[in-house]
Amino acid sequence: MTPSEIANELVAGCKVGAEEANLAKLYADNAVSVEARDGGTGRVAVGLEAIRAKHAWWAENATMHALEVEGPFPHGDDRFAVIFRLDATMFGARSQMTEVGVYTAEDGKIVREEFFYG
């Protein structure tokens, strides 16, 4: 897949909640995921299994009320950004937040994702 195809498929999958399928199809085994800050368990997850564990933690601890996904916004041949607007309840508190994901593709797979949020 070209980076543009990867970007479009990632966004399409996020819009319908197909995150597990996205990970299986679009991510390299050694992909790295980097959070904006250390929420207590480190900022960096290395490898697809560690990224799956993050998704599982999120699914267990957060209730999503709405998710808007905007993009992709390409940068050159290997990177793209996606804007996420979340409405979620976590540990009893409901909040809305916007975050930007920046993705790097290499050899037809996503090798890095970086999240920007306040």
Added chain:
Amino acid sequence: MTPSEIANELVAGCKVGAEEANLAKLYADNAVSVEARDGGTGRVAVGLEAIRAKHAWWAENATMHALEVEGPFPHGDDRFAVIFRLDATMFGARSQMTEVGVYTAEDGKIVREEFFYG
């Protein structure tokens, strides 16, 4: 200035159109600006003077009707993203576009900006 202060001041300046003041105060002399794609003059501008030339070209060729600036969205201690929504007329055609800027700060100055757009 801390990266967080730089980010807040950049966004505040963009909101009021104080781009020249932003460049003078917040950017390193050797800052690099990278466009999403090559619009005919290359993607990469190296150095503050080259970045000023880009701004001058834009001011000459585009009429801005509206600009919304959202952020900053931090990533670690040295990077942040900003979302721009532009409504502009260029070469007779009016269009709306969204772009994401990703900034890197070092030693109290912005040393790199990267723009993501479709």
